[in-house]
Amino acid sequence: MGTAGKGAWVVPAPAYKEVEGWEGSGDDSPGYRCGHSLTVIAPTKGHGPRLILFGGATAIEAGATSGLPGIRLAGVTNTVHSYDVDKRRWTRLHPAGDPPSPRAAHSAAAVGTMVVFQGGIGPAGHSTDDLYVLDLTNDKFKWHRVVVQGAGPGPRYGHCMDLVAQRYLVSVSGNDGKRVLSDAWALDTAQKPYKWQKLNPDGDRPSARMYGTASARSDGMLLLCGGRDASGTPLSDAYGLLMHTNGQWEWTLAPGISPSPRYQHAAVFVGARLHVTGGVLRGGRAIEGEGAIAVLDTAAGVWLDRNGIVTSRTLKSSNEHDASSDLLRRCRHAAASVGSQIYIYGGLRGGK
Template identity: 25%
Template sequence: MLSWTAHLKGGAPVNIYHVAVAVGPDVYSFGGFRNNGKLVTTTTTMQNEVHVFNTVSLRWKQLPGNQRPPAAPSIHEGYTAVLIAGAAATVYVWGGCSSVAGEWRCYGALYAFDVDGRRWSRPGASGSAPEARGNHSACAVGTAMYVYGGTTRWAGQTNSMHALDTAAMVWSSISGADAGTPPPASSLHSSSAVGTTVFVFGGLGDQGERYGHVRAFDTKSRRWLKTPTTPAAGTIRPEGRFGHSAFTHGGELYVFGGSDWDRHFADLWRFSPAASSWRKVRPKGDDVGGPSQSQSRGRWMCCCPVGDDRVVLFNKDDLHVLDFRPSLKTLCKLAVVRHGLKQSGLPHNVRWEMAAMTTTQQRTKKSGRPATLGITGGNRRR
C-alpha cells in the first residue's frame, strides 16, 4: 500500500536548487538557496556546506567542512549530483550556472565527494567532455554517469548526451546518425535509469515549450530508442512540466510535481516501460504526510530513493517520506495521527515516533550538539 508516512517541517538546510543523493539510510544534500535567498554553496569567504538527513532518526545535521574553491564547488546552481557506488561511495557533482555582476556564466568543472572521507576532490578526466552548462540532468548506470541536455552560455539549450566512465575517467560524446534521434533541446527535465535504459521526461524548451513526453536512451547500444511523443487515443499522461522530481522503483518510472509556469503540481505519475503507458498514482496518507498539505506543492523538490521501498522528497521547510511497503506498525501510527486518537496509553518510544513523523524540527549543529529538538525518536521499520 503506497503511502505518505511522514511530513516534517523545519530543519531543512535549503530552499531550492539543491541536489541530493541517498547513501544507505542517509540523504546528502549539496548546495542550494537558503530561505533568505542566499546560496548555501561556497564563496571565496564561505566554507562548502553539506547537510545530511538520517531517515532513521529523522534529523538533519551539517557536516563540518574546511575546503574552499577550487578544491570544493564554487557558488552556483543548476548542477547535478550522481552517486557511483563502488568500493568507496563517491558523489560526482558536475556543471551549473550563475549570474555574476549581471553576466550569465556556465560551469563544466567536475568534483568528487568521498562519502567515507567526507572530502572534495577535483578528478581529472580526458576525452570529449560536455560543454559547460546548467539545468541539465544526470544519472548513473553502473560506473558511468550520463549527462543530458541543459542550457549553455552561448548555444542556449541543448539536447546532447555525454557519458563519463568513472572507472577510466574518460568522457565520450554520444551523437551522430548511429545515436538515433534525441529529444528536443530542453532544460529542467529529469533523467532516470531503469536497468541499462535512461528515461528522459519533461523539460522546458527554448521557446517556452513544456514537454510531457518520455524518451528512452539505451546505454548498451548508445542509441536513442523510438518512442511515441504523443499519447494514443483514450490514454492519459502527465501535463507538460519542468522542475519536477523523478525516480525509479520496481522497473518503472515515477514522476512527481513540477510546474508549467501557470500551475504547480503535487501529483504522482507512474510510467511502465513494458507497456509504454502512464497511470496516475494516488498514495494513501496525503492528509497526514502528503505534499498537497505543504506550501511547496511539488516545486523544485529533491527526490531520493532510500533502500528498496522508501523515497524522501524535500524542499524549503518541507520533507515528505513516501513508503511503498509501510509496516503494519507504521499504518497504525498514521491512523492514530489522522483520527486524533489518544496516545497516553501507548509506549513512550511509539509516541516519540509518531511525533517525529509530523513535528517541526531543527537540524543538528556542526559541533555535533543537537539544536533544540522536540523529538529524538525515528520511524523505525519493524
C-alpha cells in the same frame, strides 16, 4: 504502487539533521552551486561509492529570482567534482577528452561507473541534445560523446532523467525554449546502435511540466514528482512509469495527498520511500515549515510527514524553531542517496 490497507500502520517520515558539513577547501571543493547534478556511481577497485557533482551555476545575476521563466544564472560551469563517501573528501576531477559545454538545469544518470548527461542551458543558450558520458571505470576519467542514431528528445532544460531497470535511460518533460513539454523518451543502453524511442505510454499521463524530478525505484519504476506547468503553477502530483513484460510502458497516478506542490526540489529513493526535499511555490517563494519535507511511501501508497499519513495539504504553522525544516528550505539543490543516507548539496535559500 501499493496502497495502505485499513488499519495499516505506517512509520512516519523521519526528521532530518545535518550530521556533518563537508564543504572542502580550495579548488577541490565545488563551493557555492545551484542548478547542478549530483549522481552516485558504483564502487571501483580503488574507491568506494562516490558522488559526482557536475555543472550548475556559482552565482545568480542581480535581481534574478528562482521563480522567473528564464534561468538567468551567471557563472555557469562544466567542472566536475567527486565526493568520496568513505573518506568524506571532495576532489576536483580533470577528465581527458572534450567536455560538455558549461550548463545548468541539465539531467544526469549513473550507468555503473559512468555518468550520462543530457541537455541543460548555459551562457550560449540551450545545450545540444548530444549525450555525454563521464567514464570513471578503473579510476581513469574521460569524457565521451555518445553517438545516437535518429531523432531524440532534442535540446531542453528543466527536464529529468534516470536509469530504469538498470538498462533504460528515460528522459521526461522539460522546456525546449518554446514550450513546456510532457513527452517521455527511452534509450536502451544494452542495445547498439544507440537510439532514442519516443514513448507512447498507456494510463494516466502527466501534464506538461518542467523542474520536476524523476527517480528510479530499484524494481524498475520511475517516479515523476511535482514540477511547474506552462502558467507557472507548481504541481503536487506524482506518477509512476513502468515497462511491462510485453514492452509497453504505462503511467500510473500515485495515490495519496502530497504535503505541498513544488518545483525545483530534489527527490531520491531510500528503499521504497521517495524522499522529497525543498522546492518553491509560485513566484519562487520557498516552501515553509513541515512542507519542506515530504516522503512518498510507494509500498503503502501514501504521502507521509513526521506526524504520519498526510490527509490534507493545509500545513500547520509553528513558532518553534525547526532545524530540520530550515536545513531543507532551499531550491535548485541536488540530492543523492547511498544506503540509508541522503546527501544534499548546494541550492538557493531565501532567494539568495
